[in-house]
Amino acid sequence: MKMNQRVKASIATVIVAGSLFSFTVPMANAAEDAGTVTSARSFPKLNATKVDLLVESASVAADDSTSYGGVESLNVPQTKSQAEIDAEAKAKAEAEAKAQAAAQAASRASSRQSLNSNTNSNNASSNSTSSSNNGTNSSSNTNKGTASGTSGTSQSTGSTSVSGNTAALIAYALQFQGVPYVIGGTTPSGWDCSGFTSYVYGHFGISLSRTTDGQRGAGTRVSDPQPGDLMWKPGHVGIYIGNGKMVHATKPGDVTKVASTNWYSGWEYYRVM
Incomplete structure (x- = not known):
């Protein structure tokens, strides 16, 4: 009895489901017949570039019409290194030093030649005077007495009579004309005023202080x-x-030379010979 009831219930369920399906299908068809609203968008076609990452990129030639200012043709000034500048300065200084040394040598040679000419002239005059004096015994004796009171043969500088040692000292000092003034210097390569005088007098055995x-x-x-x-x-x-x-070593930037004493009025003179 129960079994029959279950069978009947299953049949009834199948019948109901079938009825629902048959009702739903016509409604879907009706909706389609009524027209469904649809929308669509179109997109432009893109040209995709295929890139092969395993292949090396080919070089692309630059556009010849493009100008970058002609860098290769620029007239770039040539610069010098510090070493080159120092070398040029050194060479210039050496050339100037050589030229100055040559000028000084020429000046000294001229001074020596002038002094030798004056000395020869004075010696000739002295010999002539001695020959003349030998003519009389009294004059000869007078000359001998005078000579015994002086050192060496008498010579003259302009109108001033000087003894042999004094003339030699002056001649020795004059040969250094053109030597540059160097503060603290004491040799013919360069000296100051007191370095010059101490050097000249020292040559004749006269010792002077180093300072003025x-x-x-x-x-x-x-x-x-x-x-x-x-x-x-x-x-x-x-x-x-x-x-x-x-004759004196003048001042920085100048040289040893002869000058007038009138540029200063308060000189003190000391006889050291």
Whole structure:
């Protein structure tokens, strides 16, 4: 009895489901017949570039019409290294030093030639005088007495008479014309005023102080200056050569030369020979 009821219930369920299906299908068809609203968008076709990552990129030639300013043709100034600049400066300094040395040598040679000419002329005059004096015994004796009181043969600088040693000292000092002034220098390669005087007098065995102030008071102070006397003023010294002239190492940037004594009025003169 129960079995029959179950069978009947299953049949009834199948019948109901079939009825629902048959009802749904016509409604779907009706919706399709009524027209469904649809929308569509079109997209432009893209040209995709295929890239093969395993192949090396080929070089692309630059456009010849493109100008970058002509870099290769620019006139770029050539610069010099510091080493090249230093080398050029050194070469220039050496050339100037050689030229100055040559000029000084020429000046000294000219001074020596002039001094030799003056010495030969003075010697000839002295020999002529001696020959003339030999004519009379009294004159000869007088000359001998005078000669015994001086050192060497008498010579003259302009109108001033000087002894042999003094003439030699002046000639020795004059040959150094053109030597550059060097502060603290004491040799013919360069010296200051006191270095010059101490060098010249030292050559004749006369020792002077190295400094200007130290040389003041050397020998005997005199009021009638004679060739060979040491000249002194505050901060400077020189050698008097007669006729209002002196030879001295002048000042920085200048050279040893002959000058007038008139540029200073307060000279002190010391006789050291």
